[in-house]
Amino acid sequence: MKEQIQPADGKLGILLPGLGAVATTVIAGVAAINKGIAEPIGSLTQMGNIRLGKRTENRYPLIKDFVPLAPLKDVVFGGWDVYSDNVYEAAMNAKVLEPVLLNAIKTELEAIKPMKAVFDKSYIKNLDGNHIKQAATKWELAQEVMNDIENFRTQNGCDRIVLVWCGSTEKYIEPSAVHDTIESFEAGLKSNDANISPSMIYAYAAIKLGYPYANGAPNLTCDIPALIELAKETGTPIGGKDFKTGQTLMKTILAPGLHARALGVRGWFSTNILGNRDGLVLDDPDNFKTKEVSKLSVLEDILQPEINPSLYGELYHKVRINYYPPHGDNKESWDNIDIFGWLGYSMQIKINFLCRDSILAAPIVLDLAIFMDLAKRANMSGIQEWLSFYFKSPQTAPGLRPEHDIFKQLIKLQNTLRHIMGEDLITHLGLDYYQDLVEAL
Numbered sequence: 001m002k003e004q005i006q007p008a009d010g011k012l013g014i015l016l017p018g019l020g021a022v023a024t025t026v027i028a029g030v031a032a033i034n035k036g037i038a039e040p041i042g043s044l045t046q047m048g049n050i051r052l053g054k055r056t057e058n059r060y061p062l063i064k065d066f067v068p069l070a071p072l073k074d075v076v077f078g079g080w081d082v083y084s085d086n087v088y089e090a091a092m093n094a095k096v097l098e099p100v101l102l103n104a105i106k107t108e109l110e111a112i113k114p115m116k117a118v119f120d121k122s123y124i125k126n127l128d129g130n131h132i133k134q135a136a137t138k139w140e141l142a143q144e145v146m147n148d149i150e151n152f153r154t155q156n157g158c159d160r161i162v163l164v165w166c167g168s169t170e171k172y173i174e175p176s177a178v179h180d181t182i183e184s185f186e187a188g189l190k191s192n193d194a195n196i197s198p199s200m201i202y203a204y205a206a207i208k209l210g211y212p213y214a215n216g217a218p219n220l221t222c223d224i225p226a227l228i229e230l231a232k233e234t235g236t237p238i239g240g241k242d243f244k245t246g247q248t249l250m251k252t253i254l255a256p257g258l259h260a261r262a263l264g265v266r267g268w269f270s271t272n273i274l275g276n277r278d279g280l281v282l283d284d285p286d287n288f289k290t291k292e293v294s295k296l297s298v299l300e301d302i303l304q305p306e307i308n309p310s311l312y313g314e315l316y317h318k319v320r321i322n323y324y325p326p327h328g329d330n331k332e333s334w335d336n337i338d339i340f341g342w343l344g345y346s347m348q349i350k351i352n353f354l355c356r357d358s359i360l361a362a363p364i365v366l367d368l369a370i371f372m373d374l375a376k377r378a379n380m381s382g383i384q385e386w387l388s389f390y391f392k393s394p395q396t397a398p399g400l401r402p403e404h405d406i407f408k409q410l411i412k413l414q415n416t417l418r419h420i421m422g423e424d425l426i427t428h429l430g431l432d433y434y435q436d437l438v439e440a441l
């Protein structure tokens with residue numbers, strides 16, 4: 001397979017629908033890194049290592065030296081937003097990064113101006129932008145997004161394009177008939193079906209053109225049969241949903257450990273306060289519902305109460321998010337976890353994570369774009385489950401349970417890289433180190 005991977009020659013265009021806190025933090029970060037004034041901490045593609053071969057071989061190359069990834073100096077950013085602020089202004093408003101840092105890369109950031117957005121207020125009530133495309137039908141909007149993408153590609157001399165949704169969370173909807181097939185979806189675009197959300201229009205445009213699409217929010221977007229089918233037809237990698245940061249990251253680190261030791265979990269109460277625009281959008285119950293569904297699924301999957309009712313059958317799991325402007329992007333979360341051990345004796349764990357939401361999300365956006373581009377060059381199309389590592393609610397084949405345990409997700413990701421590069425997979429069995437003993441038995 002290694003021989004079949006196209007080289008990462010030329011420029012990679014990373015287009016982000018939604019140029020808010022997360023998007024501007026990744027764009028500014030890459031500009032600062034390329035200037036040599038910052039480091040890509042938290043990014044597996046830039047700073048992570050991978051073990052190859054046996055432990056005794058001591059081969060731990062950087063991932064970027066092992067697989068042919070697009071170098072950061074070849075990356076060009078663009079995007080869409082419902083507000084017309086350029087990336088410098090949007091980053092200043094988001095207040096994630098220091099003005100000193102942003103001023104050092106002001107020229108690069110000011111040059112990135114959002115394209116007009118596809119927007120429908122019925123999906124996000126708490127936003128009031130006016131930098132919005134006007135067209136008679138959703139079909140025409142999709143054509144306009146395709147034109148935007150192709151114009152961006154030619155104007156910036158890009159060889160390849162990837163889209164990562166960094167827009168606000170849309171209201172909760174369930175898949176319906178219009179999402180079933182490519183035909184029903186395209187007919188729905190033409191008849192302005194209310195169940196086609198703006199994020200689906202961007203996704204349709206990208207996938208139709210064969211450009212990879214990753215979804216950083218919990219909305220359905222490309223997790224519908226019509227777009228999965230289209231992705232197969234056009235040979236396009238897709239993935240989602242919802243960047244795994246903050247509290248859910250902690251949950252998927254801790255819960256596998258409790259489960260591994262057969263410790264019981266009776267309750268897990270999680271609450272958050274945040275004051276950025278994401279928090280404002282999630283203050284609306286319809287939008288919060290989308291996030292809640294995404295956040296709730298992880299524990300059930302990791303602990304599997306149906307398989308082990310004595311340890312997890314009574315699990316009570318609650319997630320709350322409250323909008324609290326004074327905290328800005330510095331989200332604070334509290335978790336109270338009621339666990340029990342030997343002979344049923346109860347214990348408690350308390351976590352108070354003072355995190356920076358966009359600082360955790362930015363490297364995820366970068367890694368997803370870089371790995372999605374690799375997937376495309378390696379002829380991997382459809383749902384990229386090996387990128388579950390980055391998502392709160394990983395998209396999987398219909399009917400297949402997602403894997404939420406971050407350590408299993410990492411093994412899957414690393415083995416995928418070994419597989420496409422023709423290296424031995426690592427099972428961690430390790431019996432061969434004790435071959436003398438095995439043979440003696």
Ligand SMILES: NC(=O)c1ccc[n+]([C@@H]2O[C@H](COP(=O)([O-])OP(=O)(O)OC[C@H]3O[C@@H](n4cnc5c(N)ncnc54)[C@H](O)[C@@H]3O)[C@@H](O)[C@H]2O)c1
Binds near residue numbers: 124
């Ligand atoms: N920060 C995190 O840790 C994190 C984690 C998981 C998921 N997310 C998700 O990532 C997304 C971005 O988060 P953020 O903190 O940057 O939010 P943000 O509010 O700062 O940015 C979102 C931007 O998207 C724009 N937008 C909304 N609808 C749009 C549309 N239809 N087309 C183009 N632009 C549109 C908004 O105007 C805004 O500028 C949110 O959906 C959030 O839930 C963030």
